[in-house]
Amino acid sequence: MNESAARVAVILAVTLTVVLETVAVALTLGVGALDQALIYAVYAIVQVLAGAAVVWSHPRHRVGWLLVVSSLFTTTFTDALLAYGKQAALHGWPAAAPAQVVALSGWMVAALGLVLLFLWFPDGRVRGPGRWIPWVGALGALLGLPGWALNPRLSPEFAGHVNPYAASATWTEALFLCGTALVVAALLASVVVFVLRFRSSEGVEHLQLKWMAFAAAAVAVVLPISAVLWTVWPPVQLLAAAALTLLPVATSVAILRYHLYDVDLIVSRTVAYAAITGLLAATYAAVVVLAGAALSSPMAAAVGALVVAVAFRPVRDRVQETVDRRFRRARYETRRVMADFVDALRRGVASVDDLEDQLRAAVGEPTCTVAFDTGTEGWLDIHGQPVTDDVRRRVPTTIATSAHLAPVVVHPPGAERLVLEALDAGRLAFEIAALQAGLRRQVDELDASRARVVAVADQERRRLARDLHDGAQQRLVTIGLSLRHVQHTLDGSAPEAIHDLDEAVTELAHAIDDLRELAGGLRPSSLDHGLRAALDDLASRTPSPVRLDVTTERFTPEIETAAYFIAAEGLTNAVKHARAQRIDLAVAHDAGQLVVAIDDDGMGGADLRRGTGLVGLADRARSHGGTLEITSRPGAGTSLRATLPCA
Amino acid sequence: MRVIIAEDQALLRDGLARLFTDKGHAVAATLGSTDGLMELVATTSPDLVVLDIRMPPSYTDEGVTAARLLKLDRPDLGVLLLSQHIETANAADLVAWPAFGYLLKDRVFEVDEFVEAAERVAGGGSALDPKVVAAMVGSRRGAGKLDLLSDRERDVLGLMAEGLTNAGIADRLSLSPRTVEAHVSHLLTKLDIDDSDTAHRRVLAVLSYLNSDTSP
Numbered sequence: 001m002n003e004s005a006a007r008v009a010v011i012l013a014v015t016l017t018v019v020l021e022t023v024a025v026a027l028t029l030g031v032g033a034l035d036q037a038l039i040y041a042v043y044a045i046v047q048v049l050a051g052a053a054v055v056w057s058h059p060r061h062r063v064g065w066l067l068v069v070s071s072l073f074t075t076t077f078t079d080a081l082l083a084y085g086k087q088a089a090l091h092g093w094p095a096a097a098p099a100q101v102v103a104l105s106g107w108m109v110a111a112l113g114l115v116l117l118f119l120w121f122p123d124g125r126v127r128g129p130g131r132w133i134p135w136v137g138a139l140g141a142l143l144g145l146p147g148w149a150l151n152p153r154l155s156p157e158f159a160g161h162v163n164p165y166a167a168s169a170t171w172t173e174a175l176f177l178c179g180t181a182l183v184v185a186a187l188l189a190s191v192v193v194f195v196l197r198f199r200s201s202e203g204v205e206h207l208q209l210k211w212m213a214f215a216a217a218a219v220a221v222v223l224p225i226s227a228v229l230w231t232v233w234p235p236v237q238l239l240a241a242a243a244l245t246l247l248p249v250a251t252s253v254a255i256l257r258y259h260l261y262d263v264d265l266i267v268s269r270t271v272a273y274a275a276i277t278g279l280l281a282a283t284y285a286a287v288v289v290l291a292g293a294a295l296s297s298p299m300a301a302a303v304g305a306l307v308v309a310v311a312f313r314p315v316r317d318r319v320q321e322t323v324d325r326r327f328r329r330a331r332y333e334t335r336r337v338m339a340d341f342v343d344a345l346r347r348g349v350a351s352v353d354d355l356e357d358q359l360r361a362a363v364g365e366p367t368c369t370v371a372f373d374t375g376t377e378g379w380l381d382i383h384g385q386p387v388t389d390d391v392r393r394r395v396p397t398t399i400a401t402s403a404h405l406a407p408v409v410v411h412p413p414g415a416e417r418l419v420l421e422a423l424d425a426g427r428l429a430f431e432i433a434a435l436q437a438g439l440r441r442q443v444d445e446l447d448a449s450r451a452r453v454v455a456v457a458d459q460e461r462r463r464l465a466r467d468l469h470d471g472a473q474q475r476l477v478t479i480g481l482s483l484r485h486v487q488h489t490l491d492g493s494a495p496e497a498i499h500d501l502d503e504a505v506t507e508l509a510h511a512i513d514d515l516r517e518l519a520g521g522l523r524p525s526s527l528d529h530g531l532r533a534a535l536d537d538l539a540s541r542t543p544s545p546v547r548l549d550v551t552t553e554r555f556t557p558e559i560e561t562a563a564y565f566i567a568a569e570g571l572t573n574a575v576k577h578a579r580a581q582r583i584d585l586a587v588a589h590d591a592g593q594l595v596v597a598i599d600d601d602g603m604g605g606a607d608l609r610r611g612t613g614l615v616g617l618a619d620r621a622r623s624h625g626g627t628l629e630i631t632s633r634p635g636a637g638t639s640l641r642a643t644l645p646c647a
Numbered sequence: 648m649r650v651i652i653a654e655d656q657a658l659l660r661d662g663l664a665r666l667f668t669d670k671g672h673a674v675a676a677t678l679g680s681t682d683g684l685m686e687l688v689a690t691t692s693p694d695l696v697v698l699d700i701r702m703p704p705s706y707t708d709e710g711v712t713a714a715r716l717l718k719l720d721r722p723d724l725g726v727l728l729l730s731q732h733i734e735t736a737n738a739a740d741l742v743a744w745p746a747f748g749y750l751l752k753d754r755v756f757e758v759d760e761f762v763e764a765a766e767r768v769a770g771g772g773s774a775l776d777p778k779v780v781a782a783m784v785g786s787r788r789g790a791g792k793l794d795l796l797s798d799r800e801r802d803v804l805g806l807m808a809e810g811l812t813n814a815g816i817a818d819r820l821s822l823s824p825r826t827v828e829a830h831v832s833h834l835l836t837k838l839d840i841d842d843s844d845t846a847h848r849r850v851l852a853v854l855s856y857l858n859s860d861t862s863p
Contacts, residue, residue: 469731469732470701470706470731473731473752474656474659474731474752475658476753477659477662477752477753477755478656478658478659478662480753480755480756481659481662481663481665481666481755481756482662484666484755484756484758485662485665485666485669488669488758505756506756508753508756509753509756512753513753516731516732519732520732525732528707536782537733537782540781540782540783541782
């Protein structure tokens with residue numbers, strides 16, 4: 001059947017059900033129990049609507065049609081026909097007796113609907129040994145139907161209290177019992193199939209079956225209670241009707257997956273409130289009875305109310321926790337995992353870096369991602385790194401806070417509730433992680449800014465060195481030449497002036513030497529020819545013998561400068577502080593890293609924490625994303641190793 | 648002696664030219680870069696070309712490149728490189744040439760020594776800046792035989808490397824020529840260098856010894 005035909009059909013079915021039930025209620029006036037008629041009407045209409053909702057979006061769904069058809073059946077052959085039959089008997093309308101006998105025995109067929117519902121739910125297919133169950137039920141109905149319809153026991157239900165079709169009590173009773181036994185057996189078997197299916201199911205199907213199980217359990221609990229209290233306390237009839245309507249409603253909700261994931265919450269709330277209500281009612285009754293012995297009755301009632309009021313909050317918490325442990329395993333586990341983690345953090349035996357793993361374990365979703373919202377600069381991950389946009393586009397859940405670095409959890413759909421539980425139970429862990437992520441972000445920014453400062457400084461040094469060489473020094477040489485020329489032109493005529501010019505030129509030579517040294521300290525011009533040339537030059541000026549093993553490869557000016565100054569400071573240290581006799585200086589390109597290694601045979605004992613020279617080297621290495629390690633035991637020489645990324 | 652000067656700074660260029668003319672040499676031409684240098688050398692046939700190392704367009708090693716080209720073309724032409732600072736990387740493969748000099752610019756202050764060195768280069772000899780020599784000797788230290796030399800012998804070796812003759816060394820160190828000869832003979836023996844007949848070949852042997860990467 002196509003979609004539009006199915007929709008027309010269910011609209012007709014719903015309309016027919018509503019009209020027939022209205023007629024049934026109207027016809028019941030004066031001949032039967034109006035309240036029961038109303039309850040049946042509501043149940044039938046709810047059921048047909050639930051079925052219609054399923055068929056509307058799944059036109060071929062058997063369970064949807066089952067609900068619609070069985071609702072229509074009950075409405076027509078039980079409710080409407082019974083009301084008509086009774087009115088007909090009263091007013092002498094035709095077919096009063098057949099209408100009544102059909103209506104009164106129709107429940108046996110209706111019970112088959114329940115069998116099919118348990119077998120077919122949730123996808124309309126029967127699995128395993130369930131296939132024969134409907135046939136058993138049908139056989140039972142086939143036997144039981146005449147057994148009940150022709151049974152003299154049915155007489156009191158008729159208007160006039162006589163079953164006009166009554167036959168032999170013996171064989172009708174036998175047929176009835178036989179048929180009923182088969183129908184009940186089929187019903188029980190279908191429930192067993194349902195339970196087996198529930199226990200072996202997982203994922204979405206498990207949740208769907210859980211909805212159904214919840215409704216069935218509610219019916220199983222409420223119906224016996226209301227049967228006992230039916231006449232004692234009439235409002236319980238409403239409760240029974242409500243419980244019955246739960247079945248079709250739960251069926252529809254489960255199939256349409258509407259609020260599918262809330263089943264645990266609903267189960268736990270229902271059980272908890274039922275338990276609390278029972279406990280508090282019992283407490284109230286006990287207090288009133290006990291206090292009534294000593295106090296006046298209004299006083300006893302007041303004391304009872306007071307006790308109940310005081311006990312409410314703690315009782316609710318305890319009951320909720322107990323219920324959660326049993327019925328909302330997921331929520332309980334989630335909160336427990338997060339609470340344990342926070343506790344481990346407090347005791348210092350866990351690292352907040354594990355937060356994401358813990359959250360994934362707690363929620364049971366291995367794809368959960370934790371991030372922190374900076375507000376203006378996007379999200380940071382737990383390590384303080386910016387989060388990519390494709391993660392941000394997934395469905396998020398946030399802690400309800402506008403604070404800086406508010407935790408954000410990215411998770412698959414359907415996990416919202418558990419994630420919120422985890423966020424709540426692990427609030428402290430999330431706050432620490434947020435602070436840490438923010439701090440790491442700042443450290444990264446500081447590193448980057450330090451690298452920029454060093455790079456700018458190196459560039460500036462290079463410019464200054466060049467300016468000194470090509471500007472000031474050249475000018476001084478020119479001036480010296482001019483002075484020598486003046487001296488030459490004087491040609492011995494003014495000995496004093498010639499002497500003064502000599503001194504001036506000597507001073508100029510010193511000035512040039514000073515400038516040369518200054519410029520060399522800023523940035524050795526030998527670096528223009530690469531590290532090898534510059535370090536050759538440097539080693540030649542080092543008083544202790546230096547064994548060189550330097551790559552001839554070229555690198556970026558920044559890296560070469562950094563490596564040069566690290567080597568220079570290392571050599572100076574080796575000579576000055578360690579009084580080394582022999583120094584090995586090696587510079588090699590190794591897997592994207594430029595490694596500068598300086599080993600000496602000096603007195604050792606160098607410490608990164610003491611002496612600004614070594615700290616400066618470490619800073620320089622770090623500013624290029626590198627590292628500096630020093631091994632220096634007293635008397636065992638010093639080994640300095642700087643690693644600079646140069647890929 | 649006919650000299651061509653290539654130096655990009657005009658005042659310094661003029662100063663150098665004046666220095667040579669003051670000492671009675673002829674300045675055949677002056678240039679601000681190495682452009683047209685080869686043609687000028689061909690037309691004016693100078694005895695010496697004085698080259699600044701850093702010149703336009705890149706201000707890195709234009710002078711070195713020009714010196715190589717000149718030497719390929721005219722091995723006997725004297726070439727004197729001037730530099731603001733010493734870079735051994737530049738000097739490495741040049742110092743072993745005959746008629747070649749490499750000096751710091753401020754050596755011009757000692758006018759007589761400077762012109763002497765220039766004349767030596769023009770005459771086919773060497774003139775290496777003491778700083779170049781020191782760098783070469785320094786980088787060889789700890790590598791073997793140089794450690795065998797006495798301090799005095801090392802001084803003598805340095806002056807030999809600068810291109811000085813025995814007489815020049817005696818003069819510079821205020822020693823008698825015989826003493827210098829003794830030092831020279833000793834240090835050459837220690838370094839396993841033949842005591843060649845000409846001063847120039849001896850210098851080359853010393854330089855190539857200092858400059859070689861493979862000798863112990």
